Amino acid sequence: MIQPNLRFKGRSAAVLAILALSLVVVGCAARKQITRIPTDTTTDLSGRWNDTDSREVSDEMIRDCLSGSWIVQHAASTGKRPVAIVGRIQNQTLEHIPTGTFVADLERAMVNSGKVDVVATATERGALRAEKEDQWANASEDTAKRMGLERGADYMLMGTVQSIEDQEGGTKVVFYQVDMTMVDIESNQKVWIGQKKIKKEIRQAHYAP
Amino acid sequence: MRSSGRRPFLWIALALITILGAGCATYGAGVQPMLDRLQAGDPQGALAHLEKRPREGDALYQLERGMLLRLAGRFRESNAAFDAADRITEDLYTRSVSRQTVALAVTDRLAPYRPAVYERLLTHQYQARNYLDIADLAGALVEARRMEALLDQFEDARGDRSRPYGSELAYLTSAVIYEAGGQPEDALRMYRRLAARPQESVLPAWAETRMRRLARQTGFDLSHGGGADSSATRSAAEDSSTFTVVLFIDRGLVPLRQEARLDVPILKSEEHDKPETIAPKIGERIGGIRAHELDFSGAEIAYWLAIALPFYSAAPPDPGPIRIDAEGVGVDATRTADIFGMAACALEDDMPGIVLRTVLRALIKYGAQHAAEKHGGELGGILANMLGAATEQAETRAWATLPRDIVMIALDLPRPVRSVQLTPRGSDGLEGAQAIPLVFPAGSRFAFASRRIWP
Numbered sequence: 001m002i003q004p005n006l007r008f009k010g011r012s013a014a015v016l017a018i019l020a021l022s023l024v025v026v027g028c029a030a031r032k033q034i035t036r037i038p039t040d041t042t043t044d045l046s047g048r049w050n051d052t053d054s055r056e057v058s059d060e061m062i063r064d065c066l067s068g069s070w071i072v073q074h075a076a077s078t079g080k081r082p083v084a085i086v087g088r089i090q091n092q093t094l095e096h097i098p099t100g101t102f103v104a105d106l107e108r109a110m111v112n113s114g115k116v117d118v119v120a121t122a123t124e125r126g127a128l129r130a131e132k133e134d135q136w137a138n139a140s141e142d143t144a145k146r147m148g149l150e151r152g153a154d155y156m157l158m159g160t161v162q163s164i165e166d167q168e169g170g171t172k173v174v175f176y177q178v179d180m181t182m183v184d185i186e187s188n189q190k191v192w193i194g195q196k197k198i199k200k201e202i203r204q205a206h207y208a209p
Numbered sequence: 210m211r212s213s214g215r216r217p218f219l220w221i222a223l224a225l226i227t228i229l230g231a232g233c234a235t236y237g238a239g240v241q242p243m244l245d246r247l248q249a250g251d252p253q254g255a256l257a258h259l260e261k262r263p264r265e266g267d268a269l270y271q272l273e274r275g276m277l278l279r280l281a282g283r284f285r286e287s288n289a290a291f292d293a294a295d296r297i298t299e300d301l302y303t304r305s306v307s308r309q310t311v312a313l314a315v316t317d318r319l320a321p322y323r324p325a326v327y328e329r330l331l332t333h334q335y336q337a338r339n340y341l342d343i344a345d346l347a348g349a350l351v352e353a354r355r356m357e358a359l360l361d362q363f364e365d366a367r368g369d370r371s372r373p374y375g376s377e378l379a380y381l382t383s384a385v386i387y388e389a390g391g392q393p394e395d396a397l398r399m400y401r402r403l404a405a406r407p408q409e410s411v412l413p414a415w416a417e418t419r420m421r422r423l424a425r426q427t428g429f430d431l432s433h434g435g436g437a438d439s440s441a442t443r444s445a446a447e448d449s450s451t452f453t454v455v456l457f458i459d460r461g462l463v464p465l466r467q468e469a470r471l472d473v474p475i476l477k478s479e480e481h482d483k484p485e486t487i488a489p490k491i492g493e494r495i496g497g498i499r500a501h502e503l504d505f506s507g508a509e510i511a512y513w514l515a516i517a518l519p520f521y522s523a524a525p526p527d528p529g530p531i532r533i534d535a536e537g538v539g540v541d542a543t544r545t546a547d548i549f550g551m552a553a554c555a556l557e558d559d560m561p562g563i564v565l566r567t568v569l570r571a572l573i574k575y576g577a578q579h580a581a582e583k584h585g586g587e588l589g590g591i592l593a594n595m596l597g598a599a600t601e602q603a604e605t606r607a608w609a610t611l612p613r614d615i616v617m618i619a620l621d622l623p624r625p626v627r628s629v630q631l632t633p634r635g636s637d638g639l640e641g642a643q644a645i646p647l648v649f650p651a652g653s654r655f656a657f658a659s660r661r662i663w664p
Binding site: 167206 | 347351
């Protein structure tokens with residue numbers, strides 16, 4: 001028989017067996033705990049784009065957009081509040097980023113500020129026009145809303161979300177840049193440009209107990 | 210005293226034998242009922258079978274689930290499962306020392322499943338196709354970028370670029386998605402990167418045509434490293450007048466990994482060798498036994514180590530080309546991705562590590578049996594031996610719901626169509642023509658369709 005070099009103490013074998021059994025037992029245990037937390041809490045779990053990033057972008061964009069000179073200049077030249085529409089916000093990152101969250105925040109802030117009017121987006125317009133057509137077919141004449149009276153936007157909000165990722169071993173750096181632009185639909189002139197940059201470092205240990 | 214001292218070990222050994230012995234011998238045996246339902250055209254039933262034993266934290270479970278949800282037409286849920294698999298895989302960068310130790314001592318199958326490179330690329334390929342199936346081109350574009358990022362990562366890391374790991378399919382899928390998304394420079398970059406790979410004729414004819422067209426559209430000179438542009442006389446108007454149909458046809462099921470059980474002898478002359486001396490000998494011996502080159506009939510054997518190793522049976526035959534017809538245009542499309550070839554290569558690449566771990570494990574179990582014999586008597590030795598044999602399982606895990614191969618083609622048509630006709634070719638010629646409806650992402654001149662067929 002092979003002698004001491006390959007031998008294990010009885011205790012070692014038992015420890016190995018206990019370890020294996022523990023794994024099997026631990027694998028069967030499943031627990032879930034749900035706690036409600038404030039929506040402005042910063043929660044970074046996976047390092048991917050999350051609600052905190054979205055909130056930071058909307059806070060920055062709202063502050064910058066509503067304090068921009070373009071609103072005052074438009075009012076001065078036309079005597080009216082500017083009318084804006086949300087155009088395409090392109091996600092050019094490696095993540096599925098729901099741009100609708102911070103764009104909706106920005107839309108809400110513009111409307112609630114009373115400084116900018118916002119009209120429905122191209123997608124929303126389709127549903128509204130279908131509803132108007134339906135009203136003309138089914139609603140009473142005095143309540144059916146007329147076609148062709150939509151308010152045309154003066155400006156279109158466009159934007160991109162881009163990211164740069166760099167990784168070495170267990171360290172990953174992700175840089176996000178959100179650029180938003182308000183463009184004069186008639187002249188193509190860019191009247192406001194907002195930008196928000198976010199940088200994250202995600203460290204992952206190579207070994208854990 | 211002696212009897213009470215050995216009792217805990219005996220009980221633990223018995224419990225482990227019971228628990229581990231109740232499991233299936235191979236991963237394939239466990240998922241076979243699920244695959245049977247899938248092949249019978251019941252992905253929902255296959256999914257129900259899989260979900261009987263949910264393992265949310267297991268990447269392989271999420272991959273199988275993602276594929277079954279996709280085949281059941283639940284594309285968003287499928288992508289959520291694939292996303293979960295991706296997150297789990299990323300988190301596996303951190304290795305649990307305790308779990309790795311136990312896996313080394315008991316069986317590789319106790320270690321968390323780490324998807325192979327080809328499986329990781331295919332995850333994003335299927336996610337992209339899920340988005341295309343719901344006409345979400347923006348979502349598909351994210352997956353195209355993810356595939357490109359993974360390709361960058363893997364190509365940097367891999368020395369031998371000629372080994373198949375699904376890069377061709379990833380390049381082509383990303384390229385057509387970039388094209389459909391109005392990103393011609395990005396599409397051209399993907400075609401060019403594929404064309405520049407070391408293998409010859411790796412770029413399908415349809416892809417070469419598209420690459421040359423994109424080069425003309427973007428003003429890129431392919432003659433520098435891309436060969437002379439023989440069709441440069443075609444007009445830009447002709448280039449933009451077509452409607453493109455992109456088809457992905459998945460065929461069959463990738464063969465399952467099998468388990469080979471070997472008894473490897475330790476000779477009497479090696480009884481006193483140290484583990485580091487004997488381990489390489491056992492490794493060589495395993496190779497010799499598998500190749501039927503070793504004969505131990507005259508040798509004095511001290512001990513037989515029970516070893517289990519994964520292997521694939523011989524490659525299944527190529528089902529041949531598929532006939533695709535639409536608007537008077539007909540082509541014979543051939544295999545774009547040989548999934549079985551990728552799986553076999555991945556196993557081959559992993560085999561040195563698998564053999565090393567198997568040898569170390571065999572030696573640990575051998576040592577444990579000796580210790581059990583000494584402290585637990587003959588019964589202890591027998592139980593330890595049984596435990597060793599029961600827990601010795603080959604690493605037969607691999608994504609089992611993948612197809613045998615994938616045919617991908619981009620077909621230019623003179624005008625938009627609602628569907629294309631697909632006719633797999635059997636050994637007796639054409640058989641089983643079927644119409645495939647197309648999905649039209651908004652604002653694109655591209656239409657997409659996917660189909661799983663069972664040759």
